[in-house]
Amino acid sequence: MNQQELKKHIMTILDAHQVGTLATINDGKPYTRYMTFFNKAFTLYTPTSKSTHKVDHIEQNPNVHILLGYEGDGYNDSFVEIEAVAEIEEDQETKKSLWNEKLGHYLSGPDDPNYVVIRCKPNSIRYMNAGKETPLELDF
Numbered sequence: 001m002n003q004q005e006l007k008k009h010i011m012t013i014l015d016a017h018q019v020g021t022l023a024t025i026n027d028g029k030p031y032t033r034y035m036t037f038f039n040k041a042f043t044l045y046t047p048t049s050k051s052t053h054k055v056d057h058i059e060q061n062p063n064v065h066i067l068l069g070y071e072g073d074g075y076n077d078s079f080v081e082i083e084a085v086a087e088i089e090e091d092q093e094t095k096k097s098l099w100n101e102k103l104g105h106y107l108s109g110p111d112d113p114n115y116v117v118i119r120c121k122p123n124s125i126r127y128m129n130a131g132k133e134t135p136l137e138l139d140f
């Protein structure tokens with residue numbers, strides 16, 4: 001599979017799957033939680049509150065790991081493993097573009113001072129579990 005085909009397969013997974021795991025590091029140990037992701041090209045964004053442990057972890061160590069795409073059917077579920085560098089964004093335009101009512105359970109609105117967005121810029125994406133050719137890696 002060439003790089004253009006690989007990009008297409010990866011983007012199909014990113015577009016079809018919003019819920020995945022975000023792993024951060026704290027005191028040399030991994031911590032993983034489910035998050036909702038939005039993508040612009042291959043960069044992922046996930047809304048959160050600035051008072052969460054994951055924000056503290058990212059401020060200490062911006063290296064994160066993300067899993068997206070596995071549907072739980074067992075064998076042959078294609079998914080992606082993403083190694084990325086995370087950054088906390090407070091850009092109002094980004095926050096408004098990602099706001100939805102489900103976030104109202106945690107935050108008062110797009111102008112809530114605790115509302116931030118974690119931007120995850122990939123270093124590499126591995127396309128997994130799609131036959132004998134995989135894993136395949138897309139480097140940035």
